[in-house]
Amino acid sequence: MPEKTGPVGGPGLLVELDRDAELPLHEQLERSLRESIQAGRLAAGARLPSSRALAREVGVSRGVVTEAYSQLSAEGYLLSRQGAPVRVARTVRAPAPRPSARSLLPSFPYHFNPGTPDLAGFPRDRWLRSLRAAWRQAPIDAVGYPDPRGVPALRQTLAEYLGRVRGAAAEPEQMLICTGFTQAFSLLCRWLAGRGVERIGLEDPGWHQHRLIVEAAGLEVVPVAVDAEGIRVDELEAAAVSAVVVTAAHQFPTGAVLSRERRAALVEWAEEGERLIVEDDFDAEYRYAGGGLGAVQGLAPERVALIGSASKRLTPGMRLGWALLPSWLAWSLAEAKTVEDRGSEAVGQLALRDFVERGELDRHIRRMRSRYERRRATLLDCLARRLPQARVVEGGAGLYELVELPEGTDEAALVAAAAERGVGVEGLSLHRFVSGGPPGLVLGFACLAEPQIEHGIRLLADALP
Amino acid sequence: MPEKTGPVGGPGLLVELDRDAELPLHEQLERSLRESIQAGRLAAGARLPSSRALAREVGVSRGVVTEAYSQLSAEGYLLSRQGAPVRVARTVRAPAPRPSARSLLPSFPYHFNPGTPDLAGFPRDRWLRSLRAAWRQAPIDAVGYPDPRGVPALRQTLAEYLGRVRGAAAEPEQMLICTGFTQAFSLLCRWLAGRGVERIGLEDPGWHQHRLIVEAAGLEVVPVAVDAEGIRVDELEAAAVSAVVVTAAHQFPTGAVLSRERRAALVEWAEEGERLIVEDDFDAEYRYAGGGLGAVQGLAPERVALIGSASKRLTPGMRLGWALLPSWLAWSLAEAKTVEDRGSEAVGQLALRDFVERGELDRHIRRMRSRYERRRATLLDCLARRLPQARVVEGGAGLYELVELPEGTDEAALVAAAAERGVGVEGLSLHRFVSGGPPGLVLGFACLAEPQIEHGIRLLADALP
Numbered sequence: 001m002p003e004k005t006g007p008v009g010g011p012g013l014l015v016e017l018d019r020d021a022e023l024p025l026h027e028q029l030e031r032s033l034r035e036s037i038q039a040g041r042l043a044a045g046a047r048l049p050s051s052r053a054l055a056r057e058v059g060v061s062r063g064v065v066t067e068a069y070s071q072l073s074a075e076g077y078l079l080s081r082q083g084a085p086v087r088v089a090r091t092v093r094a095p096a097p098r099p100s101a102r103s104l105l106p107s108f109p110y111h112f113n114p115g116t117p118d119l120a121g122f123p124r125d126r127w128l129r130s131l132r133a134a135w136r137q138a139p140i141d142a143v144g145y146p147d148p149r150g151v152p153a154l155r156q157t158l159a160e161y162l163g164r165v166r167g168a169a170a171e172p173e174q175m176l177i178c179t180g181f182t183q184a185f186s187l188l189c190r191w192l193a194g195r196g197v198e199r200i201g202l203e204d205p206g207w208h209q210h211r212l213i214v215e216a217a218g219l220e221v222v223p224v225a226v227d228a229e230g231i232r233v234d235e236l237e238a239a240a241v242s243a244v245v246v247t248a249a250h251q252f253p254t255g256a257v258l259s260r261e262r263r264a265a266l267v268e269w270a271e272e273g274e275r276l277i278v279e280d281d282f283d284a285e286y287r288y289a290g291g292g293l294g295a296v297q298g299l300a301p302e303r304v305a306l307i308g309s310a311s312k313r314l315t316p317g318m319r320l321g322w323a324l325l326p327s328w329l330a331w332s333l334a335e336a337k338t339v340e341d342r343g344s345e346a347v348g349q350l351a352l353r354d355f356v357e358r359g360e361l362d363r364h365i366r367r368m369r370s371r372y373e374r375r376r377a378t379l380l381d382c383l384a385r386r387l388p389q390a391r392v393v394e395g396g397a398g399l400y401e402l403v404e405l406p407e408g409t410d411e412a413a414l415v416a417a418a419a420e421r422g423v424g425v426e427g428l429s430l431h432r433f434v435s436g437g438p439p440g441l442v443l444g445f446a447c448l449a450e451p452q453i454e455h456g457i458r459l460l461a462d463a464l465p
Numbered sequence: 466m467p468e469k470t471g472p473v474g475g476p477g478l479l480v481e482l483d484r485d486a487e488l489p490l491h492e493q494l495e496r497s498l499r500e501s502i503q504a505g506r507l508a509a510g511a512r513l514p515s516s517r518a519l520a521r522e523v524g525v526s527r528g529v530v531t532e533a534y535s536q537l538s539a540e541g542y543l544l545s546r547q548g549a550p551v552r553v554a555r556t557v558r559a560p561a562p563r564p565s566a567r568s569l570l571p572s573f574p575y576h577f578n579p580g581t582p583d584l585a586g587f588p589r590d591r592w593l594r595s596l597r598a599a600w601r602q603a604p605i606d607a608v609g610y611p612d613p614r615g616v617p618a619l620r621q622t623l624a625e626y627l628g629r630v631r632g633a634a635a636e637p638e639q640m641l642i643c644t645g646f647t648q649a650f651s652l653l654c655r656w657l658a659g660r661g662v663e664r665i666g667l668e669d670p671g672w673h674q675h676r677l678i679v680e681a682a683g684l685e686v687v688p689v690a691v692d693a694e695g696i697r698v699d700e701l702e703a704a705a706v707s708a709v710v711v712t713a714a715h716q717f718p719t720g721a722v723l724s725r726e727r728r729a730a731l732v733e734w735a736e737e738g739e740r741l742i743v744e745d746d747f748d749a750e751y752r753y754a755g756g757g758l759g760a761v762q763g764l765a766p767e768r769v770a771l772i773g774s775a776s777k778r779l780t781p782g783m784r785l786g787w788a789l790l791p792s793w794l795a796w797s798l799a800e801a802k803t804v805e806d807r808g809s810e811a812v813g814q815l816a817l818r819d820f821v822e823r824g825e826l827d828r829h830i831r832r833m834r835s836r837y838e839r840r841r842a843t844l845l846d847c848l849a850r851r852l853p854q855a856r857v858v859e860g861g862a863g864l865y866e867l868v869e870l871p872e873g874t875d876e877a878a879l880v881a882a883a884a885e886r887g888v889g890v891e892g893l894s895l896h897r898f899v900s901g902g903p904p905g906l907v908l909g910f911a912c913l914a915e916p917q918i919e920h921g922i923r924l925l926a927d928a929l930p
Contacts, residue, residue, distance in 0.1 A: 041628035041635070041763070049827070119605045128600050135593050140584045143782035163506035170506070179644065179806035186805045216804045298506070317608035319810040339681045340651045341644035345784040345813065362514070 015058060025060050029068040037077050037088055048078070048086040108424030110456030114253065114400035114444035115316075121368055122315045126360050127351070134350035142350065148343035149334045150177025150322070154353040158322050161356055162306070166284060167294025169301040174330040176323045176337060177344050180316070181280060181309045182213065184323035185245075187336050188278065188305060189217035191329075192243060201244035203231050204433040207252045210245055210280070211433070223433035226251055230258030233265040243276040248296045249284035253402050253431050253442040255395020263296055270303035276326075281308040285365050287397045288373045302326045310352065312399060313365060320344070320352060372399065372446050375453060379445040382457035387464070390441075399446035402428065404438045410465070411439035417463035423456050480523060490525050494533040502542050502553055513543070513551040573889030575921030579718065579865035579909035580781075586833055587780045591825050592816070599815035607815065613808035614799045615642025615787070619818040623787050626821055627771070631749060632759025634766040639795040641788045641802060642809050645781070646745060646774045647678065649788040650710075652801050653743065653770060654682035656794075657708060666709035668696050669898040672717045675710055675745070676898070688898035691716055695723030698730040708741040713761045714749035718867050718896050718907040720860020728761055735768040741791075746773040750830050752862040753838045767791045775817065777864060778830060785809070785817060837864065837911050840918060844910040847922035852929070855906075864911035867893065869903045875930070876904035882928035888921050 015032040017025060036042040049057070051065040058065070069086055072078040080086040142151075149155070154177060159170035178184040192200065197219065202210050204223035211221050222239050225232045231246050246266065248258040258266070270277050279296050297306035301324075309321030325333060337343065355361055379401060383390055393402040405411065411427040418425050428440030445453060480497040482490060501507040514522070516530040523530070534551055537543040545551040607616075614620070619642060624635035643649040657665065662684065667675050669688035676686050687704050690697045696711050711731065713723040723731070735742050744761050762771035766789075774786030790798060802808065820826055844866060848855055858867040870876065876892045883890050893905030910918060 036628070036632075039634070041632060043625050043628065046625050046629060047824070053831070116609055119609050122608050124600055124608075128597065131596065131600075132593065135589055135596075143587050143589075143780040144581055144584050145776075145781045146784070160508050160511050163501070163508065164511060167501075167506060169504070179809070182804075183806040212804050216801070311610075315608040316610045316807075317811050319611070319806070319808070336681070339647075339677050341648040341784070342781075343784070344644070345810065346782050348810065348813070359512075366518075 015054075017058060017060070026064045026067040026071075029058070029060075029064060030071050033068065033072055034075075034077060037072075042088050044088050044090045046088045048088070050085065108419065109422040110448065110452055110459060111424035112400075112426075112441075112443040112445065112456060113424065113447055114426060114442045115312075116444060116447040117312050117315065117399060118368060118371060118446050119315060119317075121364075121371060123360070123364060126364075127355065130354040130358070130360070131348070131351040133354050134347050138347050138350055142346045146343035146346040146349075148338040149330075150175065150344065151346050151349040151353070154349040155322075157353045157356050159324075161361070162295070162308070162322075162324065166281065166306075166308075167298040168306055168324060169298050170324055171301070171327075174301075174325050174327055176325060176330065176333050177349060178321045178323060178337065179319045179341075179344060180311055180321040181282065181307050182209070182321070183337075183341075184305075184307045184321055184333075185210070185278065185280070186213050186217065187333050187340070188307075188323070188329075189214055189219055191332060191336055192276075193218045197242055199241050201236055201239055201241040202433065203246060203251060204435045205253055205428060205431040205437075206245070206433070207247070207280070208431050221433060223435065225435055226254055226256060228254075228256055229262050230256045231262065231266070233262055233269055236266070237269060241275075242273065243278065245278040245280060246296070247280050247282065249281060249293065250287075250395060250397045252280075252282070253400065253428065255393055255397065255400075255402055257293060257395075257397070258296070260293070263293070263299065266296065267300045267303065270300060275303065276329075277304045279304050279306045281306055283312040283398045284308075285313060286369055286372060286399060288369070288376060289396045297324060302328070305329060313361065318348070318352070320348065368446075375445045375448065375450060376401065378450045378453045379443065379457070382454050386457050386461040393440075400442050400444040402440055402442055404428075404440040407438055409439045411441075413465070414439075414441075414463060417465075418460050421459040421463055423459045423463065425460065480519075482523060482525070491529045491532040491536075494523070494525070494529060495536050498533065498537055499540075499542060502537075507553050509553055509555045511553045513553070515550065573884065574887040575913065575917055575924060576889035577865075577891075577906075577908040577910065577921060578889065578912055579891060579907045580777075581909060581912040582777050582780065582864060583833060583836060583911050584780060584782075586829075586836060588825070588829060591829075592820060595819040595823070595825070596813070596816040598819050599812050603812050603815055607811045611808040611811040611814075613803040614795075615640065615809065616811050616814040616818070619814040620787075622818045622821050624789075626826070627760070627773070627787075627789065631746065631771075631773075632763040633771055633789055634763050635789055636766070636792075639766075639790050639792055641790060641795065641798050642814060643786045643788060643802065644784045644806075644809060645776055645786040646747065646772050647674070647786070648802075649770075649772045649786055649798075650675070650743065650745070651678050651682065652798050652805070653772075653788070653794075654679055654684055656797060656801055657741075658683045662707055664706050666701055666704055666706040667898065668711060668716060669900045670718055670893060670896040670902075671710070671898070672712070672745070673896050686898060688900065690900055691719055691721060693719075693721050695721045695727050696731070698727055698734055701731070702734060706740075707738065708743065710743040710745060711761070712745050712747065714746060714758065715752075715860060715863045717745075717747070718865065718893065720858055720862065720865075720867055722758060722860075722862070723761070725758070728758070728764065731761065732765045732768065735765060740768065741794075742769045744769050744771045746771055748777040748863045749773075750778060751834055751837060751864060753834070753841060754861045762789060767793070770794060778826065783813070783817070785813065833911075840910045840913065840915060841866065843915045843918045844908065844922070847919050851922050851926040858905075865907050865909040867905055867907055869893075869905040872903055874904045876906075878930070879904075879906075879928060882930075883925050886924040886928055888924045888928065890925065 015029055017028050051062050055062040055065045073080050076089055078086055079089050155172035155175040159172040162168040162170040199220040199222045200214055201222045201224045203226045214221055222241050224235050224239055230251055295306050297304040306324040310318045389406050391404040411429055415425055415427045426442045482493050516527050520527040520530045538545050543551055544554050620637035620640040624637040627633040627635040664685045664687045665679055666687045666689045668691045679686055687706050689700050689704055695716055760771050762769040771789040775783045854871050856869040876894055880890055880892045891907045
């Protein structure tokens with residue numbers, strides 16, 4: 001005997017029926033549906049279950065449902081046509097829908113975004129092949145709660161990749177798969193804060209997102225100056241911090257490569273005080289000229305957390321990153337991730353593994369590197385012609401170039417004037433903490449085709465006073 | 466002219482060459498590769514780039530690479546066969562690999578896991594179809610950084626679903642897509658802690674994971690008793706907390722449905738003190754008899770955060786959840802998520818939307834509900850026959866049943882004895898905070914086929930002293 005009152009749940013529709021009430025069941029059903037439509041809980045255009053399905057769920061005869069449906073159709077609440085599912089009429093006045101808030105991310109016709117690779121270059125068909133293979137081959141457990149550290153097979157594959165390409169000392173057991181760089185760094189910062197760490201060194205100028213994450217974790221930012229050889233380790237020594245973030249392979253935003261001497265000094269600083277280096281390895285594979293240097297992590301695996309992601313190497317939308325951690329940190333962060341999200345989606349990880357193992361990642365990076373090389377050449381050429389007063393601080397790597405502007409240029413006014421012309425650029429001051437220095441722009445070139453770069457730089461030049 | 470020293474980076478292989486050194490380039494290359502292999506950075510079996518590709522990347526003639534490869538093959542470091550890629554020999558002695566740590570999750574042949582749906586029942590082919598459709602139709606932006614609140618189209622679809630099925634007042638603009646229930650609740654707890662909230666009420670007995678998340682956020686747990694009508698709102702009033710977590714549709718682990726009277730009292734408690742109700746809506750769609758009740762959120766959308774996920778409805782491995790938030794909380798949590806992980810993967814969200822819009826979610830839940838109904842009947846039948854001394858606290862819903870054992874039964878000893886026989890069961894005490902009461906077991910039945918249930922219960926009965 002069903003309960004006396006209460007809406008009957010189920011995957012179909014929530015309706016309230018009282019079997020002891022005077023009101024016939026079909027009228028109760030009508031009333032309930034009508035109220036749901038009026039309140040907007042059943043939206044205009046929404047599909048209703050078939051009368052058979054609803055009858056079964058609610059535990060009434062099918063006739064009760066068809067009667068209710070036909071009454072509500074007659075009243076104009078529902079649309080029912082032979083052979084088509086019953087839907088809520090489009091004309092029903094629900095509470096005025098609020099306009100959708102814009103995305104939190106700005107959008108420009110010419111967006112020189114330093115953090116975005118060429119999204120159109122992402123090989124969807126090949127990715128979909130890997131995704132299909134992963135779904136076909138994944139064991140049943142792969143759709144259960146995942147290993148919170150990440151799928152073991154992917155950790156193995158990424159460890160091999162990072163050893164081969166980044167010279168990392170990559171131990172799969174000390175790797176944590178995360179939602180991009182951001183989650184790994186955020187977990188790490190909160191772990192530090194929870195152990196009494198109060199301050200962390202950040203490169204200045206440096207990526208402003210580092211600062212946002214650090215501050216959200218309750219840590220204080222200690223800015224450490226950067227020069228042409230990367231972070232000033234002498235300043236770091238004076239700063240009295242126990243952890244620092246470096247972009248050693250390609251400093252953001254200056255493009256500096258951390259020199260051999262500085263690497264040695266940085267590692268010594270970490271070793272002697274049992275300190276932690278967080279190495280943000282965001283785009284090291286994109287190098288257009290000259291030699292690069294392996295990850296600092298390879299020199300001192302117990303003192304460095306190497307954090308990288310698929311964001312610049314493939315696409316940010318994948319939201320897959322990895323942290324290669326010192327042994328003393330690996331299980332603590334795995335535990336923190338377990339409590340905070342119980343691990344990242346597993347089959348996508350298996351797809352990434354397949355993609356790397358097939359050699360697709362290598363091929364993609366090679367293809368993108370020559371594409372970016374051309375785009376970069378176009379950018380440098382356009383800047384030389386249209387903005388001769390700008391000094392390009394050539395990094396020879398990555399997805400962006402830093403451009404310094406003549407002293408006295410009003411950087412904020414230029415950024416605003418460019419935005420008015422549909423050109424999105426980031427001012428250097430966005431990424432400065434306390435450091436002084438000339439005004440400048442950080443110009444991403446990876447996500448714009450050559451004609452867009454040309455036109456965008458022309459518009460940017462027009463925006464100069 | 467390449468730089469004088471330094472390993473040449475690139476997606477292929479990191480090798481160090483010094484063009485000014487006495488040592489010929491091919492010997493330098495040999496040495497560098499040999500060291501990488503010895504150190505285990507190039508693992509046994511790892512694939513090397515073709516000689517052509519490596520020569521191009523390093524900027525040497527192909528002959529230099531083939532010479533190095535053949536020397537190392539001769540020395541036994543590499544394996545090269547006509548037409549096959551060059552690989553690191555399997556016999557190379559790298560640092561002894563550490564044994565892989567077991568998964569963090571226990572595994573049993575007969576695991577009565579209350580938190581796992583039938584993983585084998587997940588319709589992979591249909592999901593893959595939605596995934597393919599999503600990849601084919603997704604705009605280019607979908608592979609860029611996502612809207613951190615979640616893909617708008619999915620929020621729209623889920624809002625419609627929650628309105629239809631759960632009677633929720635679902636506003637897509639106030640929804641946040643997260644990595645399962647866990648991330649949403651974890652973000653919320655940390656947000657509360659950051660605003661000076663110190664304590665939060667949890668149902669007792671209640672889900673132990675709630676407690677882990679709450680404590681990791683630095684909040685203190687205030688246990689609130691539960692009876693056959695759900696949470697004791699009178700105790701809640703005495704507890705002096707500003708937020709509480711309830712499993713209103715189907716209490717974990719007792720299975721109680723929050724009664725109408727309690728709902729009204731709970732909402733009044735929240736309204737009068739501007740307090741917050743967190744409604745964990747984990748398996749409301751699985752109801753086998755009698756009527757259910759809509760979400761509490763529908764009664765007071767500005768006082769309730771309704772958090773649900775695909776975990777029990779589809780599969781936990783998907784790691785997709787949603788929080789329907791009061792307006793005053795929605796943007797704050799969206800901002801917190803932006804800083805912590807920059808949003809969840811987007812194309813999987815588009816696939817879920819497609820899956821719901823095609824009616825596949827409804828169909829899946831209907832199919833699973835009748836499957837679970839049979840499994841539940843088998844469980845109840847086996848318990849009656851094999852463990853007549855156990856009292857089943859019939860909830861008539863969800864993926865588990867609570868079984869109370871006679872006073873004096875040593876619950877921990879029973880759980881251990883069952884584990885020895887390959888049967889995984891959770892003791893009720895795992896989910897108790899301070900509440901007393903009889904010993905018991907929380908038996909999940911959704912993830913076991915009928916013969917497994919029969920055999921498992923037989924083994925469990927054998928484990929009784």
